[in-house]
Amino acid sequence: MIRAVTVVLFGALAVGVPSALAQDDARTNPRQGDPQAIEQGQQHFRSSCASCHGLNATGLRGPDLTTGQWAHGGSDAQLFRTIMQGIPGTEMPAAQTFDATPDQVWAVIAYLRTLVGPSSGDDTRGNAQSGETVFWGKAACGQCHMVRGRGGRLGPDLSRIGTARSRRALITEIRTPSTSMTAGFWPVTLVARDGRRTRGVRKAEDPFSIQIMDTSERLVSVDRSDLREVVQETRSLMPDYGPDRLTDAEIDDVIRYLRSVGQAAPTASK
Numbered sequence: 001m002i003r004a005v006t007v008v009l010f011g012a013l014a015v016g017v018p019s020a021l022a023q024d025d026a027r028t029n030p031r032q033g034d035p036q037a038i039e040q041g042q043q044h045f046r047s048s049c050a051s052c053h054g055l056n057a058t059g060l061r062g063p064d065l066t067t068g069q070w071a072h073g074g075s076d077a078q079l080f081r082t083i084m085q086g087i088p089g090t091e092m093p094a095a096q097t098f099d100a101t102p103d104q105v106w107a108v109i110a111y112l113r114t115l116v117g118p119s120s121g122d123d124t125r126g127n128a129q130s131g132e133t134v135f136w137g138k139a140a141c142g143q144c145h146m147v148r149g150r151g152g153r154l155g156p157d158l159s160r161i162g163t164a165r166s167r168r169a170l171i172t173e174i175r176t177p178s179t180s181m182t183a184g185f186w187p188v189t190l191v192a193r194d195g196r197r198t199r200g201v202r203k204a205e206d207p208f209s210i211q212i213m214d215t216s217e218r219l220v221s222v223d224r225s226d227l228r229e230v231v232q233e234t235r236s237l238m239p240d241y242g243p244d245r246l247t248d249a250e251i252d253d254v255i256r257y258l259r260s261v262g263q264a265a266p267t268a269s270k
Contacts (some may be wrong), residue, residue, distance in 0.1 A: 029076040031106045032113065040104070041111030048098040049108070052091065057115050059166020061091065061180070066115040079109050090164050126249075131257030134250050139241065141254075147261055153217050154201065155238060156182050162258030170255050174246070177238040187233035188212060190222055198222070201237065 031037035046055060052062035059065070083105050086094035095105055135141045142151035145158045161170070173180050181187075190198045190212065200214035210230060211221045215237065224230075239245075246254070 027075075027077040029080075029106050029109050029113075031103070031110045032076065034110060037107040037110045038114055039111075041107035041109070044100065044104050044108050045111055048100065054166070057112065059168060061165060061169050063163060064166045065112055076106075076109055079112075080105055083108065090160060092164075126252030126254070126256030128253070128257045128260040130250075131253035131255070134246070134254050135257055138250070139246060139254065144238065147258075154185075154213060154215065156185055158258060158261075160262050162255065162260070162262030164262065167255060170258070171251060174241050174251060174254065176240055177236040178234065178240070181236050187235065187237050189231040189233060190227055191229040191231065192222075192226060193228050195228070199233075199237075 031041075045053075045057065049057075049062075052060055053065055054060045054062075057065040080102075082092075083100075084095045084102070086092050086097070100108075135147075141158070144152040144155035146153060147157075148159045165173070169180070184203065185201045188200065188202045188210075190200075190210065192198070198212070198214055198220065200212040200220075202210065202212050203219070204211040207224075209221050209223050210227075211219065213219050241251075
C-alpha cells in the first residue's frame, strides 16, 4: 500500500562554542609565515580537505580557495572560526570531525595564505541577470530546485551552491548530473506487485518500508511487502545540459547568477 506521509524537520541542536572561537576578528595567525607550519598545514589540508577542495585547493565539490575570495571569512580569525565550527547547512564539517587541533587549523590557514594569487578571471564570467533568466526560463531549473524559498523540492536547494562549489564542479553537475548525485536525492523506481512503477528520489528507508519523494513532489511511504522490486537508478532525474541545450555562455551566466545568490544568502544561525 502506498500512503502519503508527513515529514517533520527538526532544527539542529545548538552546540557550545569553545572560547577559542570567540576571538577578536583582528587576531592574526600565530603560525603565519612559519615554514614548518606551512608544510604541516599542507599535509593536514591534503589529508582532510582535498576530497572537497582539490589537492591544490583549486576546488572540486568545494570552492576554489586560491582566489582569496572566501564567502565565509576573510581575516585569519574568521577563517579559524569557519574551519573550527564548520558551516551549518552545508557539506563543510567542523574541524573536530577530522580530530584537528586549533594549532593544526592555524597551520592550514598559514598554508592557504601561500596559495592566494591573481584572479583567474572565472569570477567575472557571465551575467547574473541573464543567468537568472536562463535558470528560471530556458533551463527550467526551478521546476526541481529551490533558490531562497522559490522553486521545486525534488532536487537540492541551490541557494548556497554558487559559493559552496568550484566552477569546475558546477559545470560538471550541470552538464552531466549523473556523475555527481547528492545524498538524499538518489533516484529510485519502486515496482509494486501489480507492476505499477513509482519513480522519485529516496528520502529514508528501514527494514519494513521505503520513503521517497515522487516526481510530483509527493512524499510517499511504501511497505516493502507490497513491492516486487526496488530499482536503484544510475541516472539522475536531472537531464544532461549539453551544449545542445545550454551554450558555454549560458552556463557562465547561470553560474554567475548562482554565485550572486550564494553571496547574498543569509548565514545560518549559530
